[in-house]
Structures are given as structure tokens and as C-alpha cells.
Amino acid sequence: MSDKNLPNQVSANTLRRLPYYLSYLKTLKNTDVSYISAPVIASELDLNEVQVRKDLAAISSVAGKPKKGFEIDVLINDIQAYIGCDVNNCGILVGAGHLGRALLAYSGFEAYGLNIIAAFDSNPAAVGKDIAGKSVYHTDALLDFCKKTPVTIGIITVPAEDAQEICDLLIKANVKAIWNFAPVKLCTPDGVIIQNENIAASLTIINKKLAEQF
Amino acid sequence: MSDKNLPNQVSANTLRRLPYYLSYLKTLKNTDVSYISAPVIASELDLNEVQVRKDLAAISSVAGKPKKGFEIDVLINDIQAYIGCDVNNCGILVGAGHLGRALLAYSGFEAYGLNIIAAFDSNPAAVGKDIAGKSVYHTDALLDFCKKTPVTIGIITVPAEDAQEICDLLIKANVKAIWNFAPVKLCTPDGVIIQNENIAASLTIINKKLAEQF
DNA sequence: TAGATTGTTAATCGATTAACAATC
DNA sequence: TAGATTGTTAATCGATTAACAATC
Numbered sequence: 001m002s003d004k005n006l007p008n009q010v011s012a013n014t015l016r017r018l019p020y021y022l023s024y025l026k027t028l029k030n031t032d033v034s035y036i037s038a039p040v041i042a043s044e045l046d047l048n049e050v051q052v053r054k055d056l057a058a059i060s061s062v063a064g065k066p067k068k069g070f071e072i073d074v075l076i077n078d079i080q081a082y083i084g085c086d087v088n089n090c091g092i093l094v095g096a097g098h099l100g101r102a103l104l105a106y107s108g109f110e111a112y113g114l115n116i117i118a119a120f121d122s123n124p125a126a127v128g129k130d131i132a133g134k135s136v137y138h139t140d141a142l143l144d145f146c147k148k149t150p151v152t153i154g155i156i157t158v159p160a161e162d163a164q165e166i167c168d169l170l171i172k173a174n175v176k177a178i179w180n181f182a183p184v185k186l187c188t189p190d191g192v193i194i195q196n197e198n199i200a201a202s203l204t205i206i207n208k209k210l211a212e213q214f
Numbered sequence: 215m216s217d218k219n220l221p222n223q224v225s226a227n228t229l230r231r232l233p234y235y236l237s238y239l240k241t242l243k244n245t246d247v248s249y250i251s252a253p254v255i256a257s258e259l260d261l262n263e264v265q266v267r268k269d270l271a272a273i274s275s276v277a278g279k280p281k282k283g284f285e286i287d288v289l290i291n292d293i294q295a296y297i298g299c300d301v302n303n304c305g306i307l308v309g310a311g312h313l314g315r316a317l318l319a320y321s322g323f324e325a326y327g328l329n330i331i332a333a334f335d336s337n338p339a340a341v342g343k344d345i346a347g348k349s350v351y352h353t354d355a356l357l358d359f360c361k362k363t364p365v366t367i368g369i370i371t372v373p374a375e376d377a378q379e380i381c382d383l384l385i386k387a388n389v390k391a392i393w394n395f396a397p398v399k400l401c402t403p404d405g406v407i408i409q410n411e412n413i414a415a416s417l418t419i420i421n422k423k424l425a426e427q428f
Numbered sequence: 429t430a431g432a433t434t435g436t437t438a439a440t441c442g443a444t445t446a447a448c449a450a451t452c
Numbered sequence: 453t454a455g456a457t458t459g460t461t462a463a464t465c466g467a468t469t470a471a472c473a474a475t476c
């Protein structure tokens with residue numbers, strides 16, 4: 001049904017705003033309003049109204065109605081569909097340290113189409129454990145595991161110095177995308193999707209703003 | 215010693231690159247090279263060399279030497295100082311769910327100057343527990359706690375629908391910055407620093423790229 | 429109709445990249 | 453010196469914002 005023949009270039013910034021639209025729209029679900037306008041969303045979320053209109057135009061299945069705006073229920077569905085809530089990607093996580101265990105236990109990813117089915121670690125102390133119902137296997141077993149159960153997304157939560165090695169392993173295991181939590185530039189062949197997550201960077205930004213204030 | 219009299223506007227994008235520079239430079243620590251040039255860093259991290267030079271110029275305490283580049287040890291120290299590794303901010307976390315517990319247990323924040331000293335939750339089942347050596351108190355005790363122990367950074371890991379309420383509470387408790395993991399626009403008075411973290415957004419980007427590939 | 433809202437075309441802004449003179 | 457690298461000034465690029473005609 002998706003007749004998007006051209007990639008429909010939506011910027012990463014727009015994608016980042018979508019979860020905020022979604023969560024705001026959901027707060028309206030149980031109210032009596034059924035339509036919402038771009039200017040209202042913009043003022044609620046402190047955004048420019050043209051920006052909101054462009055964002056919505058990019059992901060909405062129907063045009064907004066002059067004087068009314070967008071039907072809330074339709075918009076919620078459209079955003080969820082666009083975000084990929086209805087896909088179901090299998091993921092595995094490598095590195096069952098603190099952060100890794102945290103992500104394993106975090107249930108919020110399923111709402112975004114990611115199902116983490118197993119974890120791997122090279123530390124014997126971690127291997128064999130069960131975290132949030134997911135087994136931790138030895139890293140040596142990763143390739144075999146992925147042969148039996150194709151995995152789309154590999155999540156790297158190992159220390160920086162091990163990240164490249166794990167990355168190579170995941171590529172050998174044929175994952176299509178890598179979600180990298182180590183602050184390291186990974187070398188990968190073309191075609192493999194890399195998404196770097198950098199929690200520390202946000203902290204850096206906070207520190208900087210705090211320092212500026214005084 | 216820091217004679218930065220003007221704010222020295224460094225963009226958030228630059229700040230986001232600093233952890234990658236740092237981690238790369240650290241890999242050179244135990245080698246025999248003592249100087250590194252912007253072009254080399256750029257090619258290693260797949261960045262533009264002018265961009266690297268500008269980034270380094272913004273944070274370095276000394277100018278680079280033509281033909282040699284930057285002294286690695288000095289650069290490491292400068293980045294760490296700039297990032298705020300040497301500050302020590304007290305933080306508390308509200309919402310000891312999966313994500314909250316993960317962040318509590320994650321030890322990596324101390325390297326960025328953040329020391330999470332306690333957690334709060336309104337769920338009786340969570341209250342009284344000990345996570346990674348940190349106590350979980352009832353949210354009702356938050357204000358009193360912050361009166362005794364001034365807290366700089368409040369971390370919000372409660373569900374989206376409770377985030378604003380907790381935000382208000384943290385502001386009453388006089389925190390200077392809020393690190394918000396809920397995908398919600400928070401309303402705050404001027405002067406309070408807000409940093410939104412949006413883990414789901416990265417997942418959205420991965421989903422989109424995966425979808426484009428086929 | 430009048431006015432709010434839409435989608436779009438043009439202007440602005442900021443970040444990235446290219447070009448270049450200065451330095452060791 | 454010649455050449456690699458520096459820092460800086462100018463050009464490019466993309467995202468945000470402003471202006472405006474079209475619609476109900």
C-alpha cells in the first residue's frame with residue numbers, strides 16, 4: 001500500500017520530532033477534540049508552525065483540512081506507521097554490562113518495532129544468566145545463533161576498545177543495521193546501516209550549559 | 215585559569231563529536247606517536263578535516279603546530295576538561311523503572327562529571343530498594359532530600375504522562391538542569407536547562423533506513 | 429463572506445566544506 | 453627550501469523561518 005516510490009527525504013531532525021508529536025497527540029485521545037491544527041501543536045511543543053506543517057505533510061496519509069487541521073486518530077496512526085511501530089525487527093545485544101542489561105530490560109523498544117531476542121557477552125560471569133526473560137550467551141555462539149535465527153539489528157554495548165571487533169562479528173553474522181552505544185567510529189562495509197548513540201554527549205551539553213550560567 | 219570571557223559558542227554538533235575524538239585519542243596513548251594532526255583524525259573518523267580543525271581550535275588550550283599538529287596528551291586533557299570530566303555534579307533520578315534502573319547502574323556517567331546519588335519512585339514496590347548501591351526513596355521525600363543535599367541535575371525516567379509533574383517537582387527542589395528521557399516537551403521557567411534524550415528516535419531512524427533499503 | 433488554516437515558494441540562518449595565505 | 457599542516461576567510465549546502473496565495 002505504501003506508494004512511496006521516491007525516498008521522500010525526511011530529515012533526521014524531522015524523525016526526531018515525530019515521537020514528540022506522537023506523545024502529545026496521545027494526550028488528546030481521550031478528550032472531545034478530534035481535529036488538531038499545526039499552529040496548536042507548534043505552540044504546545046515550542047516549535048515553528050511551518051516546521052510542524054512540513055513535518056506532518058511528510059508523514060500524513062491525508063492532506064490537512066483548511067480551517068480544521070488534521071484528524072487526530074489518523075495522524076496518530078500515520079506517525080506510528082511511519083516510525084515503524086508495526087514492523088518487527090529481531091535484534092541481539094552484545095555486551096551485557098550495566099548499559100546492556102538496562103537496554104535488555106527496557107520494554108519500550110517494542111513500541112518501535114524492535115524485539116531484542118538474546119544477548120551475548122564474553123564474560124563467563126554474565127553468560128548463562130537471564131535478564132528480563134532474555135538469555136545471555138557466550139559471544140562465541142553468536143554466529144551460529146544468527147545462522148539459525150536471522151537477526152536484523154545488532155546492538156553494541158561493549159566497552160569502546162572492543163566495539164570494532166564486535167562490529168566485525170555482527171557483520172559476519174549478516175545483521176542489516178548496527179546500533180552502536182560505544183563512542184567509537186566503526187568501520188563497516190557499504191550497505192550496513194550504522195546508528196551511533198551517544199548518551200554521554202547529552203551530558204556534555206548539560207555540563208557546558210551549566211558552566212556558561214555562572 | 216579558564217579565561218573564556220565570551221561564551222565561545224561551540225555548537226551542540228561539535229560537543230557531540232568530542233567524545234569520539236577523545237576515545238580515538240585514547241587509543242593512541244600507548245603508542246609511540248605523541249602528536250596527531252587534524253587530517254589524520256578526520257580520515258580516521260570520517261570527518262571533514264576543516265571541521266576537525268575548527269573543533270579542536272575551539273577546545274584546545276594551545277594552538278596546533280604547523281607540520282606536527284597537536285600534542286596528544288594535551289589534547290586529551292583539554293577535551294576532558296572541556297567536556298566537564300573534572301566537575302562533579304550531583305544528580306538524582308526519578309522513575310526507577312527499567313530505564314531508570316539501567317541508568318542508575320551505569321557507571322559511565324562519572325567520567326562525565328555526573329554522580330547520581332539517589333533515586334525516587336512513587337511505586338511502593340520500588341521504594342526502599344538498593345540499585346547499584348543507590349537507595350530508592352519515595353517521591354514524596356524528594357523535596358526534603360534536596361533541601362539537605364542540594365542537587366544540580368534531575369533525571370526524569372518516568373512514563374510520558376507523569377513527566378511534567380515530576381519536572382515541576384524537580385524545579386521546586388531547585389535543580390539547575392533536567393535530563394529528560396520522556397518523549398515529552400516539558401514546560402519550565404526560564405533559566406532551567408532542559409536536555410531531552412530520545413532513544414526511540416534513533417530507532418526510528420534505523421527503521422526508516424532499513425525500510426528504504428528494500 | 430471573513431478568517432483560520434492549509435501547502436508552497438522565497439528568504440534567512442547556521443553549519444559544513446572549499447580555498448588560501450601563514451608557519452615551521 | 454619544499455611541503456605538510458595550521459588558522460581563517462569565502463562559498464556551499466541544508467534546515468528553519470517568513471511571506472503568500474489557495475481553500476473551506
